[in-house]
Amino acid sequence: MNKNAKRMRNLPAKGKKFKIVKGGKAAIATGALALTIMLASCAENSAADGTQGGNAGSTGKPAVSTRPSDVTTVAPLTDGTHTSVFYEEIPFETVYIDTPDMYDDEQIVKEEGAAGKTEVREHTLYKNGKVKDVWQEKITLAEPQKRVILRGTKPSVEIKENTVTETLEKYSTIYEECGTMEVGTKKLKTEGKNSVAVRTYRYTYIKGELAGTEVVAEEISTRVDEVILVGTKAQTFGLPFIDAAHGGVDYKLTQSFGGANNHRGLDFAVYYGDPIIAAMDGTVIEAYDAGYFSKNNILWTYGTYVVIQHDNGFRTYYAHLSRRTVKKGDKVKKGEVIGASGNTGRLNTTATGPYAGTHLHFEIRKYNAKTGVYNTVDPKPYLPWWR
Numbered sequence: 001m002n003k004n005a006k007r008m009r010n011l012p013a014k015g016k017k018f019k020i021v022k023g024g025k026a027a028i029a030t031g032a033l034a035l036t037i038m039l040a041s042c043a044e045n046s047a048a049d050g051t052q053g054g055n056a057g058s059t060g061k062p063a064v065s066t067r068p069s070d071v072t073t074v075a076p077l078t079d080g081t082h083t084s085v086f087y088e089e090i091p092f093e094t095v096y097i098d099t100p101d102m103y104d105d106e107q108i109v110k111e112e113g114a115a116g117k118t119e120v121r122e123h124t125l126y127k128n129g130k131v132k133d134v135w136q137e138k139i140t141l142a143e144p145q146k147r148v149i150l151r152g153t154k155p156s157v158e159i160k161e162n163t164v165t166e167t168l169e170k171y172s173t174i175y176e177e178c179g180t181m182e183v184g185t186k187k188l189k190t191e192g193k194n195s196v197a198v199r200t201y202r203y204t205y206i207k208g209e210l211a212g213t214e215v216v217a218e219e220i221s222t223r224v225d226e227v228i229l230v231g232t233k234a235q236t237f238g239l240p241f242i243d244a245a246h247g248g249v250d251y252k253l254t255q256s257f258g259g260a261n262n263h264r265g266l267d268f269a270v271y272y273g274d275p276i277i278a279a280m281d282g283t284v285i286e287a288y289d290a291g292y293f294s295k296n297n298i299l300w301t302y303g304t305y306v307v308i309q310h311d312n313g314f315r316t317y318y319a320h321l322s323r324r325t326v327k328k329g330d331k332v333k334k335g336e337v338i339g340a341s342g343n344t345g346r347l348n349t350t351a352t353g354p355y356a357g358t359h360l361h362f363e364i365r366k367y368n369a370k371t372g373v374y375n376t377v378d379p380k381p382y383l384p385w386w387r
Helices: 031-049 298-302
Strands: 018-022 025-029 080-090 094-103 107-111 116-127 130-142 147-154 157-169 173-182 186-190 195-206 209-220 226-233 253-255 266-268 275-277 282-288 304-309 314-324 337-341 360-368 373-377
Touching: 080 130, 094 107, 157 209, 173 186, 282 314, 298 314, 304 337
Parallel strands: 094 147, 173 226
Antiparallel strands: 080 116, 107 147, 116 130, 157 195, 186 226, 195 209, 253 266, 266 360, 275 337, 282 304, 304 314, 314 337, 314 360, 360 373
8 A cells, every 4th residue: 555645534525625734734725636635545545455345255354444544634624523434344154064975085165155244434523623532333234154065074095904814725634654553543643734824905995996905914824734644553452342441341251261161262251231342343244133043053152142254364253242233244443332241142150130140252263274264262362461
């Protein structure tokens, strides 16, 4: 603004004289000249402020007054109250409304703002050519309208992680021969483990669309092959019952092999109903219940009995059973239950009652290649109690 510009208030009518107070000196001019000075001053003020007053639109800038700030008071020729009018802009307010339906980098103007307008009337009281009082009154011509902006809260960028286990290489099974284990037996030596990768993936989504994938953690395990021991040692005979070392009873031997009556096996005083087990792997070749044979056949003396054929050229007999749990043709393993002890068939006892003479008659017969016959042998040298 031109600092020499002057603002005139309450100019007298054209042709009338008035005073201009400046630097202590008085000057006389006509009303027309004073009007020319006032108009020039207003033009300079307008150019310097860059505003014409009124509504500033949606700028939201502070209020701008059309009244110059460096007006020199012009004393009128007459005393009284003189009024000047100018206008101020009322800035509008911006209000944000959050919405989850939009992303956090999005905004939409829902309502445009508008500045308000105030009319300012400044009154000056002159007395004896001097200013005695100055006061203002303001009149709101237009209220400001708020600017409303919708602002999104939904994340525009999302990071998600997921850990997965992926198999890279499966383990193999290796069989190793073991001379201390019997033929047909197996034992797990080393547990097999696959080579796997445990990876953590990080996924980046931009506005719901997958924008990138990266591996942020990875752990890979080494493959371990499974090792199974396979027995190569020739299988030996076990006891035909469960002994105390394996949770059973060490039964008493009541009759040995041979003797005056040419006993063909061993008799064990196994309690009635206790389990009888296969002494070695094999195949059941005979399985009969008491009463199948008449007393004209010597086999009736065995009562309920089972015969197992073994691959090493031996057969085992289990007689006087109360019941059997296998049938002809069944494959059995060493230690597998084949029946329960009892007192069927012919028993050498004078006792009475259903459990009288209860025992297990056990035989081992060995194949004779020259005669093609299985001959009975003393079981003691083949059983663990006597080896």
